[in-house]
Amino acid sequence: MTASRNFRILVAACLLVLAAVASFIFWAAPVRDGAISWTAPMIARGWMAWTLATAVFFWLIAALLVAFTLIGIGCPEVPRTGILRIETTRGDRLFISLLGAGFINLIWLGLVGSHQPWALIVCLLYALAVFRWV
Template identity: 70%
Template sequence: MAWMAWTVPTALFFAVIASLLIIFTILAIKYPETPRTGILRIETTRGDRLFITLLGSAFINLIWLGLEVAPQPYALLACLVYAVAVFRWV
């Protein structure tokens, strides 16, 4: 893996994503759920909402970088608020 020049933040990012995927797989096996319809008027499961959250968080971070709103770590707070909203209402 030395050819990839991993940094600690990069390794943590991928470790968190891998952990989320493992946790959501275990939850899907242990506690199956039926899809629900939220404000988007489409049926979503936990995995769908996780994907929507990750995709939206990427866009939040890109916009944050582009507009230079505040230091980048504050974008994490915006992403966490967004994630709570997605899992609650979507």
């Protein structure tokens, strides 16, 4: 087998696992009045507030890590120096973006309130800036 074929098999296997986990998350989601409830606990009287939104958040983080791993395997990179004057890789920039997004959401929650969709847009713009210039 060629390396290209092995890589395609690896990508397909990762996508299959991620799809299976996503299917399980939505299968396990609580349903109220015929609709999926995003805020109802998935585990009654559980030790953690596992809601559908929480599970999807962690699934997205895992999917990002898998995607960046596959990108790193498929086309290795050379660290680059940005405006911070430190060498960063894609993974470093992803970490900086996620850390900044957490702080942006906390500041937004404290100053504006719980209307978070606009904070998501700010976080995406921040991530684009980090990946472009850091």
